[in-house]
Amino acid sequence: MxxxxxxxxxxxxxxxxxxxxxxxxxxxxxxxxxxxxxxxxxxxxxxxxxxxxxxxxxxxxxxxxxxxxxxxxxxxxxxxxxxxxxxxxxxxxxxxxxxxxxxxxxxxxxxADYRTALGETRDITLADGSVVQLDSDTAIAVDYAGDHRDVRLLAGQAFFEVMPDKGKPFHVRAEGVRVTVTGTAFNVELRPGRVGVDVQHGSVRVEDSARVLAAALTAGQRLRYLDGQAQVSTFAPSQTAAWRQGQLIADDQPVAELVRELAHYLPGKVLLRDDALGGKRVTGVYDLRKPEVALRAVVRPHGGEVRSYGPWLLVLSKP
Structure with a gap:
């Protein structure tokens, strides 16, 4: 941690x-x-x-x-x-x-040079024609100079469609992780203690300050970097950055993990007060445009309930 x-x-x-x-x-x-x-x-x-x-x-x-x-x-x-x-x-x-x-x-x-509020998404066209799509509650800082193209992901997640330029690599930095490309489409996610990289097409190089984590992460490959360790898995490239279609896709994931994801689309705080409930696993597709409804749908199959105390506090537990 x-x-x-x-x-x-x-x-x-x-x-x-x-x-x-x-x-x-x-x-x-x-x-x-x-x-x-x-x-x-x-x-x-x-x-x-x-x-x-x-x-x-x-x-x-x-x-x-x-x-x-x-x-x-x-x-x-x-x-x-x-x-x-x-x-x-x-x-x-x-x-x-x-x-x-x-x-x-x-x-x-x-x-930040660009940022989004809760529930907002935004498309940014950079100086070289590369496009960055920002998810809800996301912030980036951009540093373009003569010999480099650097974007720093400060919070949230973003989808990048990079214009090719072999003489000027494109870097995305998220805390201690750096993603390097010349031209490709990929998503980078920054959450507390975790960085994720999903590639839709092309390939990217991923490294931390000490070593190469993936020399060539290609289409349909996903890297998760947690506690100094990197894990690579596969997924359907069509599901890259499903948030762009307003979807959260869960494949046998713990309730606690989905609650943390949905919390990024809700104002205030979300408290999960039942460890057993948090450990249950779910599979499904949830609507990010209605995050509180999605939250209820995640916990309901396991007997959980969501109590709302105004717009700033949601408490999840079992009755």
Whole structure:
């Protein structure tokens, strides 16, 4: 697991603990489990403190775990509301989810030359005639000079149709992975801790900072780079970047993996609170233009349900 992936995982866990403790502040076994989670990793207490700060910034009451931290650790002081609705914790959770969703986009705006919002796709024609199609919530930075054509994928995924130029290779960089082509069509996906490359036609060379991962990845071949390891498999070239047709194609994939994919098309946060449900496997074609409907279709065959708390929080679990 990469540092970025680990940070995201801690953030999700901290938010989940925040919700659980606000719903059951006097549950002693739950509190003991929470304290054990804090002790399991040195980064967990800080992740939870950040979740608490977001809670306070939303204007809500002190978190149910406020007594765990010394007073000097608090950075925001807001008055306590004496009268709150029965489910006051829900508004705070939604506000926290909104902040967690919005903050990363600020950095992308500073780095990106082109980007898309949630639910938006966009076609970009570069200076040499190459075309880049951006998926939902995607950002790229472009660097064209006399001797090179470089595109950096900052987030999301993009489909590239590259104009041939043997004297000026086309590079796509996604974190530590570099894809090199002279003329071909392929998709590159960047997710926390993972990079994927799918080739529709032509061939590409894929390498990281230390070695060549695939000298010639050809049409119908897919490379997944995870935790420093590369795996190559085959697929139907017609399914390359199925997102361009508004589709998510699953072939015996874990529910948790599909939930992570669909989360990139939904605002706010999506929390999967059942590990057993997340481990179930599904096969099907899902409509990315209706991501919440797709999410329900993924979990329903295994008895899962999706609870919506406003537009900023979806919680998946079994009844």
């Amino acid at each position: 990469t540092p970025a992936d680990l940070t995201a995982s801690r953030r999700e866990q901290a938010l989940d603990w925040l919700l659980r403790l606000q719903q059951a502040p006097h549950d002693v076994p739950l509190r003991e489990q929470f304290e054990q989670w804090l002790a399991d990793d040195v980064g967990n207490p800080e992740a939870y403190r950040k979740a608490e700060r977001l809670w306070r910034l939303s204007g809500q009451m002190a978190p149910a775990t406020a007594e765990l931290w010394p007073a000097k650790a608090e950075v925001v002081s807001l008055p306590v509301r004496r009268k709150t609705p029965r489910r006051w914790w829900l508004g705070a959770a939604v506000a926290a989810c909104l902040m967690l969703a919005v903050a990363p986009t600020l950095t992308l705006r500073l780095q």
